[in-house]
Amino acid sequence: MNPNTATKPVKAITAEGVVTGRPVVSFLRAKIQQSLAFATLVVLLVFFSFANSAFFTFSNITGILLSTAVIGILALGTTFVIITGGIDLSIGTGMTLTAVMTAVFIVNFHAPLVVGVIGGILVGALIGFINGFNIAVLKLPPFIATLGMMLIAQGLALVISGVRPIYFSGVPNATGFNQIALGTLFPGIPNAVVILFALAIVAYIILSKTLLGRYTFAIGSNEEATRLSGVDTRKWKIIVYTVAGLFTGVAGTVIASRLGSAQPQLGAGYELQAIAAVIIGGTSLLGGRGSIMGTLIGALIMSVLINGLRIMSIQTEWQNVVVGAVILVAVFTDSLRQRRAAFRG
Amino acid sequence: MTQLLKVSGISKSFPGVQALKDVQFELNRGEVLTLVGENGAGKSSLMKILSGIYTRDAGSILLDGEEVVIDGPKAAQRLGISIIHQEMNLMPHLTVAQNIFVGREPRFGPFMRERELNRRADELLKETGIHLKSRDLVSSLTVAKQQMVEIAKALSFNAKVLIMDEPTYALTESETDTLFHLIASLKASGTGIIYISHRMEELSRISDRVTVLRDGQYIGTLEKDELDIPTVIEMMVGRHIDAGARPTARGSENADVMLKVEGLSTRSLLKNVGFELRRGEILGFAGLMGAGRTEVARAIIGADPSEGAIIHVEGKKVKISNPSDAVALGIGYLSEDRKQFGLLLEQDVNTNVLLASLGDHANSLGFMKTEPGKQKSRDLVTSLRIKTPSIFTTTKNLSGGNQQKVVIAKWLARDCDILIFDEPTRGIDVGAKEEIYRLLDQLVAGGKSIIMISSELPEVLRLSHRIVVMAGGRITAVLDNEEASQAKIMDYATRSGDDKE
Numbered sequence: 001m002n003p004n005t006a007t008k009p010v011k012a013i014t015a016e017g018v019v020t021g022r023p024v025v026s027f028l029r030a031k032i033q034q035s036l037a038f039a040t041l042v043v044l045l046v047f048f049s050f051a052n053s054a055f056f057t058f059s060n061i062t063g064i065l066l067s068t069a070v071i072g073i074l075a076l077g078t079t080f081v082i083i084t085g086g087i088d089l090s091i092g093t094g095m096t097l098t099a100v101m102t103a104v105f106i107v108n109f110h111a112p113l114v115v116g117v118i119g120g121i122l123v124g125a126l127i128g129f130i131n132g133f134n135i136a137v138l139k140l141p142p143f144i145a146t147l148g149m150m151l152i153a154q155g156l157a158l159v160i161s162g163v164r165p166i167y168f169s170g171v172p173n174a175t176g177f178n179q180i181a182l183g184t185l186f187p188g189i190p191n192a193v194v195i196l197f198a199l200a201i202v203a204y205i206i207l208s209k210t211l212l213g214r215y216t217f218a219i220g221s222n223e224e225a226t227r228l229s230g231v232d233t234r235k236w237k238i239i240v241y242t243v244a245g246l247f248t249g250v251a252g253t254v255i256a257s258r259l260g261s262a263q264p265q266l267g268a269g270y271e272l273q274a275i276a277a278v279i280i281g282g283t284s285l286l287g288g289r290g291s292i293m294g295t296l297i298g299a300l301i302m303s304v305l306i307n308g309l310r311i312m313s314i315q316t317e318w319q320n321v322v323v324g325a326v327i328l329v330a331v332f333t334d335s336l337r338q339r340r341a342a343f344r345g
Numbered sequence: 346m347t348q349l350l351k352v353s354g355i356s357k358s359f360p361g362v363q364a365l366k367d368v369q370f371e372l373n374r375g376e377v378l379t380l381v382g383e384n385g386a387g388k389s390s391l392m393k394i395l396s397g398i399y400t401r402d403a404g405s406i407l408l409d410g411e412e413v414v415i416d417g418p419k420a421a422q423r424l425g426i427s428i429i430h431q432e433m434n435l436m437p438h439l440t441v442a443q444n445i446f447v448g449r450e451p452r453f454g455p456f457m458r459e460r461e462l463n464r465r466a467d468e469l470l471k472e473t474g475i476h477l478k479s480r481d482l483v484s485s486l487t488v489a490k491q492q493m494v495e496i497a498k499a500l501s502f503n504a505k506v507l508i509m510d511e512p513t514y515a516l517t518e519s520e521t522d523t524l525f526h527l528i529a530s531l532k533a534s535g536t537g538i539i540y541i542s543h544r545m546e547e548l549s550r551i552s553d554r555v556t557v558l559r560d561g562q563y564i565g566t567l568e569k570d571e572l573d574i575p576t577v578i579e580m581m582v583g584r585h586i587d588a589g590a591r592p593t594a595r596g597s598e599n600a601d602v603m604l605k606v607e608g609l610s611t612r613s614l615l616k617n618v619g620f621e622l623r624r625g626e627i628l629g630f631a632g633l634m635g636a637g638r639t640e641v642a643r644a645i646i647g648a649d650p651s652e653g654a655i656i657h658v659e660g661k662k663v664k665i666s667n668p669s670d671a672v673a674l675g676i677g678y679l680s681e682d683r684k685q686f687g688l689l690l691e692q693d694v695n696t697n698v699l700l701a702s703l704g705d706h707a708n709s710l711g712f713m714k715t716e717p718g719k720q721k722s723r724d725l726v727t728s729l730r731i732k733t734p735s736i737f738t739t740t741k742n743l744s745g746g747n748q749q750k751v752v753i754a755k756w757l758a759r760d761c762d763i764l765i766f767d768e769p770t771r772g773i774d775v776g777a778k779e780e781i782y783r784l785l786d787q788l789v790a791g792g793k794s795i796i797m798i799s800s801e802l803p804e805v806l807r808l809s810h811r812i813v814v815m816a817g818g819r820i821t822a823v824l825d826n827e828e829a830s831q832a833k834i835m836d837y838a839t840r841s842g843d844d845k846e
Contacts (some may be wrong), residue, residue, distance in 0.1 A: 211707040218700060221689035228648060228686055229701040229755065230672025288691050 036333060037281055037297045044301065048308035055311050062189055064300075064307045069181070069192035070095075070255045072299040074274035075281075076203045077128075077247025079295045080240045082278050083207075085220045085287025086142035088241065089271050090131060090149035091248045096267030097153040098124040098252030103166035103262035106174050113173055117180070120256075121249030127153060128245015132238030154268060161264040168260050181257035192254050199250065204292040206243070216240055220287030276323070277302055280330040301326065348410070349374045349537040350506055355404035357390055364390040368404070368563045370556045372506065372537040377528060377551050379540045382558035383581055383774035388541050391558070392508050395539075396428040397421035408505075427499035428508040435491055437484035441477050442466030445498045466497075473500050474530045489520030496527065500536075507531065508539045513547060517634035525551055544801075545574050557581055582776045592627065592786070592808055592826060600624040601659065603794040604676070604763050606645060609654040614640050614818040622763065622796060625789050629809025630798040632838045636815040638798045639681060642765045646671035646678045658763070672701060674763075677756035681768035681798070683745075687752045690741040694733050697740050697751050698722040701759040725754040729784065746777025753784065764788065765796045770804060782808060802831045816840050 049056040074091045081088045102120030105111040111119065127149060134145040168174040176183075181192040207213040215236045218226040227233045256262045281298030283290025302323060309319045350372040357365040365387045372378045382388050393399045395406070397415045406413050408424055415421050421428075435444050442463045443450075451461040466479035475493050483491060492512055499507055513521045528538060528551060540551065548555055549572055557564040557580040564580045567573075604622040609615055614637045622628050630638045644651035647665040656663055658674050665671050671678070680686035689697055699706060699718045706718040722736045731750045733743055740751060749769065756764055769785070770778045785808055789795055799805050805812055812829050814822040814837040822837040 209713055210711040211703055211713060212711055214696070214703055214713065217692065218689055218696070221691050222685075225680075225686050225688055226700065228646070228668050228678055228680060230669045230677075230759070231700070231703075232667070232669045288689070 037294060041297055041301050044304050052311050055308060064303050065193040066190045068299050068303040069196045070251050071273050071277060072196045073199055073247055073251040074270060075277040075295045075299050076199055077244035078274050079278050079283055079290055079292060080216055081244045082283050082285060083216050083220045083287060083290040084240050088244050089146040090127060090153055091274060092267045092270035093150050093154035094124060094127045094248045095252040095270060096264060097157040098249045099256040099262040100157045100161045100264055102253055102256055104160060107166050107171050110173055113177060117253050120253055124249020124252055125242050125245045128242040132241030136234040136237040157264045163264060166262045178257050178260050181254045192258060195254060200292055200296050207292055212239060217288060276327045347374050351407040353405055356402045357399060358402060363561055365561045372539060374535045374537055375532045376553040377538045377540050379542060379548055379552035379555045381555060381577060381581060383776060386558040387561040388558055392428060395426055422502050425503055425505035427502050427504035429495045429499050430510055435483050435494060439483060441481050441483060441494050442479035444483055444494055445501050469497060469501055473497060489516050489523060506537050510541045559583060578775055592810055603659055605657040607655040609644055610652045611640060611644055616818050618820055620813055622794050624794050625792055626810045627789055627795045627797055627808050629805040629812040631805045631812055631834045632815035637818040638815055639767055642678055642767055642798060646676055675761045676763045677759060677761035678765045679752050679767060681771055683748055683752055688740050688748060692740060693737045694740055694751055695719060695722045695736040698725055698754045698758050701755050721758055725757055729754055746773045749773060749781060763794050767798045802834055814838050
C-alpha cells in the first residue's frame with residue numbers, strides 16, 4: 001500500500017498506485033511559503049502605515065528600498081548557491097574586499113572609474129570561483145570552504161586598506177562614483193534600487209530560463225543522479241559560486257558608492273542577513289527549491305521591519321530581536337511544511 | 346499449533362481511497378506467515394494497523410484469543426507486536442548494545458550504566474542465538490548484521506509477533522541464509538513471524554503459509570504443501586504470467602561490437618574484467634551481491650576511478666573519466682537505486698526525462714527552448730506508457746514501475762545506444778516487471794544494446810542473449826542463453842574468482 005495516500009485528501013489512488021492530484025493544488029502548495037512571505041510583507045506594510053503616518057511616504061519607501069539594495073543584491077547571488085544545497089558565508093566580507101579593491105584601483109592606482117568598478121566586480125567573481133573550485137574539485141564542504149574564504153577576505157580587506165577607510169571624495173577620476181548608487185536615473189529613485197531590481201530580473205531569467213538555472217535545481221535535488229546523467233556537476237557548481245561572487249562584487253561597488261568610501265571594517269554579518277532573506281523567501285536550505293521573487297520579498301521584509309520599528313522609536317537592540325524571531329518563524333513554517341511533505345510521500 | 350493472532354474483517358479507508366476491505370489472516374505460534382501482494386495491495390497498511398501507526402475502521406484483532414485495541418506504537422510494543430521496517434533505523438555511531446536499548450538505558454541518576462547495558466545486551470543476544478558482539482559499532486557491521494541488530498531490538502520488547510518487511514532486500518545469499526537460520530530458531534521458541542516479501546524464490550524456503558492480498562482485499566491463503574509459485578503470482582496479479590520465457594533469438598550472432606572492455610581493474614575489487622557487447626543484444630550480468638557487477642558498470646561510465654581499462658565504443662578507443670564523457674559517447678547508466686542515483690524525486694517528470702539531454706534544448710547562450718523539450722517528454726510518456734497525470738507531476742508521486750520508466754525515458758531522450766540497467770526491476774511489482782521486460786526487448790529490437798545486471802536468475806535467463814557470470818571481482822564465465830541454467834549460473838557465481846574458465 002502506498003503510504004502517501006494516507007494523508008492526502010485531495011488525491012485519489014488508482015489500482016496501479018499512481019497518485020493523481022489536482023495540479024493546481026500542488027502548484028499552490030509549492031507557492032505557499034512564497035505567498036506566506038508576500039502576505040507577511042503586506043501585513044507589515046499595512047500595520048506600520050497605520051501605526052505611524054510617516055511610514056508610508058514616498059521618501060520613506062525609497063529609503064527602505066535603498067537600504068534593501070545591498071543585502072538584496074547579496075541575497076540574489078546566494079539564492080543560486082542555496083538552491084544547489086550549498087551555502088556561501090564569504091559574501092559579506094567578500095563584498096568588503098571588492099569595495100576595498102575598487103577603491104585601491106581608483107584611488108591608489110588612478111585607474112579610470114569604469115576599469116576600477118569592473119576590476120572590483122571581477123575580484124568578487126574570483127572569490128566565488130575559488131569557492132567553487134574548493135567545493136567542487138577539492139570537495140571541501142561548502143560551509144567550511146566559504147567560512148575560510150570569509151576570514152581570508154576579511155583579513156585581506158584590512159591588510160590592503162591598512163585598517164583605514166579609503167575615501168573617494170576629492171579623487172579626480174572618482175568623480176561621479178557616488179552616482180552609481182545615489183544618482184537618480186528615474187526621478188526620486190536612487191540608482192541602487194534600480195540596480196537591485198535589474199539584477200533581480202537578470203537572476204530570475206537565469207534561474208528559470210537557462211541551462212544554468214535548470215542544473216542549479218537539479219544539483220540541489222540530487223547531485224549524484226545529476227552527475228550520473230552526464231551533467232558535469234563540478235563545472236556547474238563552480239559557475240554557480242562564481243555567479244554568487246559576481247553579485248558580491250556588484251554589492252561591493254554599490255555599498256562603496258553609497259558610503260563614498262571603502263570601509264574595511266564593514267561587511268561581516270551581511271552574509272547572515274542575506275542568507276536570512278533567502279530563507280524567509282522560501283528557499284530551502286536543503287536545496288532543490290527556491291525562487292528569486294521569494295528572495296526579493298524576504299529582503300524587503302527585513303528592511304521594512306527594521307525601518308518600521310525605527311520609525312516607531314523602538315530601540316535598535318530590540319530590532320535585532322524582532323528580525324531574529326522572524327527568521328525562526330520563517331524556518332519553522334518551512335520545516336513544518338517539509339514534515340507534512342515527508343509524511344505525504 | 347496454537348493460534349497466536351487472528352485478524353478478521355479489517356477495513357481501512359483514507360479520503361478517496363479504500364486501502365483495505367474485509368481483510369483476514371491467522372498466525373499460529375512458531376510459524377512463518379508470508380504476506381505477498383503487488384505494490385499497493387495493502388500489505389503496508391495492514392502492518393501499520395497491527396503496529397499501531399494507523400487505526401482500523403472496522404474489524405477485529407484477537408491476540409491469544411483476546412480482542413485487543415492497538416491505539417499507538419507503544420500499545421503494539423506492550424502487546425508484544427514488533428515490526429522491523431525495510432529501512433533500518435539504527436544509529437551507526439553507537440554500539441550494538443546502545444542501539445538495542447536506546448531510550449531504555451539502565452541508569453544511575455543522570456549517569457549511564459554502560460557495563461549493565463552491555464551485560465543485558467549480551468544476555469539477550471545469547472538467549473536469541475544472534476551472533477553479535479554488544480560492543481561493536483553498528484557502522485562496522487555488514488548490512489545483514491545490522492538487520493540482526495534490528496531483530497535483536499525487536500525481540501528485546503519480548504515480541505510474540507514479529508513483522509519483517511522485506512528483510513532480505515539488501516542481503517547477499519549467505520547473509521540471507523544466516524537470517525533464515527535465525528528465523529528458524531525464533532520459530533522454535535514460539536514466536537510468530539509475519540514475513541513480507543517480493544521475492545518469489547524465498548516463499549517456498551521459509552513460509553509455513555502464504556496469504557495473498559490484491560487491491561486491498563484478501564485473495565486467499567495457501568498452506569505449505571499446496572504452495573506453488575505460478576499460482577501465487579496469478580493470485581497476486583489476477584492473470585497468468587509465463588515464468589519460463591526465454592529471449593527471442595537475435596538475427597545475427599556477428600553484429601557489430603558496440604562496447605569492448607579490456608583489462609578493467611579497480612583498487613579494491615575488480616581484476617582484469619573484459620567483455621564485448623554487440624549491437625541489439627542484452628548481455629546479462631549475473632553473480633552474487635559483492636561480486637562486482639555494479640562496480641563494473643560504474644567504472645565503465647567513469648563514476649568511480651578504475652585502472653588499466655581499455656575501452657572501445659563502436660570500434661574506436663575512448664577515454665572515459667567521468668559520467669559526462671560516457672553520456673557524450675551514448676552510454677547511459679540506470680542505477681540499481683533509482684531514488685538515490687537516478688531521479689530528482691522532488692522535481693517533475695518533465696525535468697527528469699530531459700535531465701540528460703538538457704544541453705540539446707538550449708541555445709548557445711544557454712537559454713532553454715522549453716516547447717520542444719515538453720513535446721519530447723509527452724511523446725516518451727505516451728510511448729513508454731508512463732502512468733502520470735501530466736508531465737508536470739512531481740516524480741515521487743509515481744509508482745516504482747513508472748519511476749523506472751521515467752529513468753528509461755531520460756536515456757531515450759538522450760538517444761543513448763548503449764544502456765546499462767542495474768537491477769531494472771528492483772522494488773517493482775510482478776505486473777510492472779513484465780512491462781519493463783517487454784520494453785527492454787523492444788529496445789534491443791530497435792538496435793540498442795543493453796547490459797543488464799540482475800540478481801534474479803529467472804530475470805537474467807528471461808532476457809539475456811548472453812550471460813556474464815562474476816565472482817569475487819572477476820568474470821568466471823560467459824554463457825550463451827541456450828547453454829545457461831540457474832544451476833549452471835549459480836555454480837560459476839559461487840566459484841572463487843581465481844578458477845576462471
